[in-house]
Amino acid sequence: MAKPMTKTQLVAALADEMEADKKAASAALDAITSVITREVAGGGAVTLPGVGKIYCRERPERMVRNPATGEQIKKEADKVVKMTIAKALKDSVNG
Structure with missing residues (x-):
């Protein structure tokens, strides 16, 4: 199994995809993480x-x-965070 992508690698890849600098990509990733955390915690x-x-x-x-x-x-009783993987991602990995 390959090593998971680090945040630095993810930010670099995101910057390339967005055709932006790493600072903007890092800010976008942090904003997405913040929104997801706030919504799921609520x-x-x-x-x-x-x-x-x-x-x-x-x-x-x-x-x-x-x-x-x-x-x-x-x-x-407690709460646990779950993730259901989209069919499109499953299909791209398996086929």
């Missing part, structure tokens, strides 16, 4: 066309096991 969802949908899902209270001791512990 319980909403964000769809990135061609990439997927990012949303927050609530998990109910449940019993979990401590792997070190084997003890059963009751875990409180």
Whole structure:
């Protein structure tokens, strides 16, 4: 498996795609990240066309096991961020 792209590499690639400087690309990436974070933290969802949908899902209270001791512990309800991958991206990877 290849190493994931770093933020610096992503900003450089984005600057090339936008035909802009790295400072503008970095500002655009930070703005997108901020908008997504604010929306998902507020319980909403964000769809990135061609990439997927990012949303927050609530998990109910449940019993979990401590792997070190084997003890059963009751875990409180919490929230988890999920992402559904778009069909277009799946198709481009598989075909």
